[in-house]
Amino acid sequence: MNMRISAGELTERSLQIIRDLKHLEGPMLPILHAIQAEFGYVPEEVKPVIASELNLSRAEVHGVVTFYHEFRDHPAGRHVLKLCRAEACQSMGSDRIADHARQLLGIDFHQTTLDGAVTLEPVYCLGLCACAPAAMLDGEVLGRVDEHCLSEIVAGLSR
The missing domain is CATH 3.40.30.10 (Glutaredoxin)
Structure with a gap:
């Protein structure tokens, strides 16, 4: 994953992931896993996009990301x-x-x-x-x- 990604591309790629998975029942966890797989972490800028697309508050998305130890808020090492x-x-x-x-x-x-x-x-x-x-x-x-x-x-x- 290229760490030098523009904000626009980050949003576009995230929206594609969200739209591909939001039809699932309980889609937030699969979406978060897919976003982390794509970027290596769950970027802060993506949380409002997820919230908007799933009709949730940013606090709800943030709560799920911080509750589960598997999700990172920064890129991991190699x-x-x-x-x-x-x-x-x-x-x-x-x-x-x-x-x-x-x-x-x-x-x-x-x-x-x-x-x-x-x-x-x-x-x-x-x-x-x-x-x-x-x-x-x-x-x-x-x-x-x-x-x-x-x-x-x-x-x-x-x-």
């Missing part, structure tokens, strides 16, 4: 590393893994490294509880993640 924060993973050491990730990357959750390589996000259950602690890198789930494994993953992302 890679997205999600670490499971649910109970099963916590019991297997995910807090230690999270601390290690923050130290290796020099960022906290919901932040992106200065070089734009990695965004670190918490996720609350990847469904890989039997292989805890779990992570997800660019949509691929990883089980039994330890500090050594995480160090190798992070080293490979900065290339």
Whole structure:
């Protein structure tokens, strides 16, 4: 996705997505997912367009975007590393893994490294509880993640 997009093109592309999906029952979530897939995040400028097209208030759209952790309000890095924060993973050491990730990357959750390589996000259950602690890198789930494994993953992302 080209990050240098004009406001007019942003609106036009968003309107096309909205119009393609607004016939669905409960269309806001599919629309938000499609917009994030298109732009890498849900731009603030798009929220009033969604609201207008769905006959909702801007507050309703903003509320949905901020309620769900999956939606971003800014572009992510080239890679997205999600670490499971649910109970099963916590019991297997995910807090230690999270601390290690923050130290290796020099960022906290919901932040992106200065070089734009990695965004670190918490996720609350990847469904890989039997292989805890779990992570997800660019949509691929990883089980039994330890500090050594995480160090190798992070080293490979900065290339």
